[in-house]
Amino acid sequence: MSEKLHKTAITPAGHTTPPAKFSHGVKKGNILQVAGQVGFGPAVPGQAPAPVGPTLREQSLQTLRNVQAVLEEGGASWEDVMMMRIYLTDTSHFAEFNAVYDAFFADLKEAPSARTTVYVGLPAGLLVEIDALAVLG
Template sequence: MTDTAAAKTAVTPATHTTPPARFSHGVRKGNILQVAGQVGFGPAVAGRPPTPVGPGLREQTLQTLENVASVLEEGGASWEDAVMVRVYLTDTDHFAEFNAVYDEYFTDRVTVPAARTTVYVGLPAGLLVEIDALAVLD
């Protein structure tokens, strides 16, 4: 394996703020790209803290999926390359609504959906959903 194939590189789209702790939005090593958990923050605005796009699950889910897509694209991948998606919801009552938005989002984006796990967690105030993804590039 050459040094470049084995190099581990951080992936941060221009639309994302610096993470609040020492981690990367995404990491690529060879043909593997791991996207860290993304939330429904709107695009970064210089000098302003990140804020959710809205209080509702639908708008936060769509923004979260777009934020994951931005990291995938910055790392040279797409949703088509995603093999695993993990979803973190704050409320079990959101499961059906989340699935409806998720299904709508992916209808024309992938030929084979990624495997998915959904768990229920606590997130910082105002955030309803977090999503991470694992992609394998050809």
């Protein structure tokens, strides 16, 4: 006899308010989905969300930290992540992004997640967006 699953929103304390009716993360059963995160710093009351800096390195690190905050708030960790989708804006950023990524994940114990990287348009000033799918348990 299976229990009814409940979908819960995941909202890290410092995160900026989403610009539309969506959640930074949701969890249902053993599936956790992290919404597209960007390099915004912690929310500041009365101020519009803004990236922590103009560089790919700054934004990539902050974006990964923002994904991590959603994972942790949802009781998950990077070890649970199955897939990361990386959206960059310029193919010339690939090598630098990968250097940041590899350093960030240097201590991963389980198999690294799968990943897809494509080059798209993003709102002005943003160089990277990342979302993630995790399976818990």
